[in-house]
Amino acid sequence: MVICKSPEQIEKMRKSALLVSQTLTEVAKKLKPGITSLELDVFIGEYIRDHNAVPSFLNYHGYPFNSCISVNDVVVHGFPNKNELKEGDIISVDIGVILDGWHGDHAYTFAIGDPGTEVLQLIRVTKESLYKGIEKAVAGNRIGDIAWAIQNHTEGKYGYGVVRELVGHGLGESMHEDPQVPNYGKRGTLSKLKEGMVLAIEPMINLGRRNVFTEKDQWTIRTSDGKPSVHFEHDVAVGKHQADILSNYKPIEEAESANSNLVVADKALA
Ligand code: MF3
Ligand code: CO
Numbered sequence: 001m002v003i004c005k006s007p008e009q010i011e012k013m014r015k016s017a018l019l020v021s022q023t024l025t026e027v028a029k030k031l032k033p034g035i036t037s038l039e040l041d042v043f044i045g046e047y048i049r050d051h052n053a054v055p056s057f058l059n060y061h062g063y064p065f066n067s068c069i070s071v072n073d074v075v076v077h078g079f080p081n082k083n084e085l086k087e088g089d090i091i092s093v094d095i096g097v098i099l100d101g102w103h104g105d106h107a108y109t110f111a112i113g114d115p116g117t118e119v120l121q122l123i124r125v126t127k128e129s130l131y132k133g134i135e136k137a138v139a140g141n142r143i144g145d146i147a148w149a150i151q152n153h154t155e156g157k158y159g160y161g162v163v164r165e166l167v168g169h170g171l172g173e174s175m176h177e178d179p180q181v182p183n184y185g186k187r188g189t190l191s192k193l194k195e196g197m198v199l200a201i202e203p204m205i206n207l208g209r210r211n212v213f214t215e216k217d218q219w220t221i222r223t224s225d226g227k228p229s230v231h232f233e234h235d236v237a238v239g240k241h242q243a244d245i246l247s248n249y250k251p252i253e254e255a256e257s258a259n260s261n262l263v264v265a266d267k268a269l270a
Contacts, residue, residue, distance in 0.1 A: 002170060002178045004196035010237050013198055016104030017235040017246035020095045023047050024108050027093050028255035031110055031262060034084050037069035041080035048097050056096035056103055056175055063219065068094040075163055075204050075212050075221040075229040087113025090123065092231040096175055103175045105200050106247040107233035110256060111263040118207065119228050122160065123265040126205040126230040129153040137236045137243035139195045146201060147185030154205045161210030166221065168202045171235055193238045202233035
């Protein structure tokens with residue numbers, strides 16, 4: 001069942017989404033070789049609680065951390081750990097909060113040092129594909145229009161692998177609501193978008209083949225060929241004439257640019 005949100009409810013969800021953006025911005029300032037994802041996770045939990053919210057991933061179906069931090073060939077749902085991050089690593093940081101009863105859930109992929117041109121292009125194109133999908137989040141379109149736009153830009157234009165096993169989702173008073181939002185599909189198919197639907201759109205794109213497997217910990221998803229994977233996620237309200245992006249990459253991108261330990265894909269490739 002799809003639950004459409006009122007304008008007042010969407011403003012509450014914007015606050016939740018922006019708290020995630022703010023948390024990701026603080027993470028972007030801290031990233032450097034030598035830091036561990038577990039240190040970042042502890043910080044993330046404290047920061048969220050300091051802002052009167054709850055980290056929504058913690059204990060979700062038994063998930064044991066505040067955030068998902070996925071390095072290199074980990075696609076999503078990586079466990080924060082004590083390994084030091086090193087130059088050339090790419091790191092997806094996925095954070096969820098509940099603020100005043102409403103969920104925010106979004107993610108960003110950073111490059112610590114230079115991962116090489118091929119991987120920087122994967123980062124650039126995956127982020128672009130997210131915006132191509134978001135453009136379609138307009139009333140009257142269908143979920144399949146979003147899905148096709150993402151697949152066409154990544155698999156169609158660059159031959160990347162679009163992960164099939166995991167999908168985006170509706171978001172609201174629960175973290176996962178209907179409808180599912182796949183990153184592959186046909187235009188004009190699946191459910192029709194209505195004003196007030198809020199979607200977490202989240203392309204998960206592999207440099208190599210699309211195949212993935214789940215590790216013995218039952219959470220960590222990795223590429224089968226061991227090649228890197230990139231994940232970006234925004235929270236988006238479907239509008240009558242245009243999509244309303246509730247989360248905000250701008251402060252994250254500013255912090256990314258200001259942090260000399262990070263390589264910004266768009267700039268490095270320009
Ligand atoms: N952003 C992910 C999702 O949309 C994170 C949830 S996994 C969790 O499914 F278990 F850690 F919560
Ligand atoms: Co999500």
